[in-house]
Amino acid sequence: MTAYLIRRLWQMIPTLIGVILLVFLLFKFFGGDPAEILGGLNSSPEQIEAIRDQLGLNQPWWIQLWIFVKQIVTFDWGRSWATNESVANLFATRLPATLTVMTPILLLEVLLAIPFALAVAYVRGSLTDRTIMVLTTVALSISFLVYVIVGQYVFAFRLGWFPVQGWSDSLWTNLTRYAPLPVLLAVAVSLAPQTRLYRTFFLDEIGHDYVRTARAKGLGERTIMLKHVLRNALIPILTNVAVLLPGIFVGSFLIETFFSIPGLGREVLLAVNRSDYPVIQAVTIYLAVITMLINLLTDLLYKVVDPRVVLK
Numbered sequence: 246m247t248a249y250l251i252r253r254l255w256q257m258i259p260t261l262i263g264v265i266l267l268v269f270l271l272f273k274f275f276g277g278d279p280a281e282i283l284g285g286l287n288s289s290p291e292q293i294e295a296i297r298d299q300l301g302l303n304q305p306w307w308i309q310l311w312i313f314v315k316q317i318v319t320f321d322w323g324r325s326w327a328t329n330e331s332v333a334n335l336f337a338t339r340l341p342a343t344l345t346v347m348t349p350i351l352l353l354e355v356l357l358a359i360p361f362a363l364a365v366a367y368v369r370g371s372l373t374d375r376t377i378m379v380l381t382t383v384a385l386s387i388s389f390l391v392y393v394i395v396g397q398y399v400f401a402f403r404l405g406w407f408p409v410q411g412w413s414d415s416l417w418t419n420l421t422r423y424a425p426l427p428v429l430l431a432v433a434v435s436l437a438p439q440t441r442l443y444r445t446f447f448l449d450e451i452g453h454d455y456v457r458t459a460r461a462k463g464l465g466e467r468t469i470m471l472k473h474v475l476r477n478a479l480i481p482i483l484t485n486v487a488v489l490l491p492g493i494f495v496g497s498f499l500i501e502t503f504f505s506i507p508g509l510g511r512e513v514l515l516a517v518n519r520s521d522y523p524v525i526q527a528v529t530i531y532l533a534v535i536t537m538l539i540n541l542l543t544d545l546l547y548k549v550v551d552p553r554v555v556l557k
Contacts, residue, residue, distance in 0.1 A: 253544070257537050264533045269313050272522055273306060317530055327521045335512060335524065342412060343508035345419050346500060347493040350431045355486055358436055359475075362443030367470055369448060377440075384437035389430075393503050396430045410505040427500045442485060446478040453477075479550045487543040491536045495528065 288296075297303055301312065316322050322332035368374050401409040407426035413419055450456065451474055459469045494509070501511035509528070516524035 250541075250545075253541050257541075260537060261534065265314065265317065265530065268526055268529050269310055272526060273309065313526070316527075322523050322527045325516070325521050325524055327516070327519045332523050332527050336509070336527070339507060339509040339512045340494070341416075342419070342506055343495070343501070343510060344493065345416065346424050346427055346431075346506060346508065347497065349420075349424065349428045350435070350497075351486075351489055351493055353428065353432045354435045354439055354489075355482075357432070358439035358443050359482065361436070362440045363447055363470060363475060365440065365444050366447035366451065366474075367466065369451070381437040381441050384434070385441075389434050389499060392430045392434050393499070396426060396433075397503075400426055400429075412505065412507055423504070423506070427504045427506070431497065431500060439485075443478070443482060446481045447474055450474045450477045476550065480547055483543055483546055483550065487539050490539045491532055494535055495532060 294303075301309065304312075320333070324331055325335060365374055365377050397409050400406045408423060409426075411423050413423070447470075455473065455477075456469055459473055460466075495513065498510045498514045500506065501508040502514065512524065513528050515521070516528075
């Protein structure tokens, strides 16, 4: 296990180097000129040149690359080009709001989808199974914007249960007052595809020989589903959850925008609109690192879920 862990961490280094080079090249040679964007349409060439010199864009590309690498190593991304706010402070102040909303969404999505999918797989082929599959297909066909508009109108304007927008400095107030409506709508949207996906995992396991052997031994269907099928289906479920986990640290752009949540997702969207490269680059690099670490953790959890898995 230790040798595998060291080898995987070592393999992350060339991957991270590739990500750093790709991000730098894309922003340096294919992005727009930040000086022209920050200067505006009415700026003179002298003003744009002064902005370019202030941002260090007139330096040779290898010097800019070295500065970029040094920022990654020291975790110091300087300041936002658009707001002059420290990028580190931006992360520290925006990330808690994102986690406050996205963490309950992921937990509820997984904890509800697994038993729902297991129950549907248990009654596979029945009228209940077909009805739920039709309902999930319909839910998948509806845009998330429709959920937001209808949810805000019904639960906020008509019933008055939740505020449409707002945020506070209190975690408890945010969890009980401002977060429930976006969490409810996001879970309602994501529950349908996750239920269908996990149902497929369970049905795939039901078709294996060990299930037929368990039935031949006289085990009940419920026991087979809970003790055998569920455990063996956890590996693809963990893989799917690993894909969803990085989204917790970035947030949902639509949710944070429509509900005016001061999270990292909305900040990234604003940074893209105003070509705020330091913010975009920091989010891109950190998200790549988080994704690699989550993949490593998922591989280690495979061994916990199924001891037969051999880590090589």
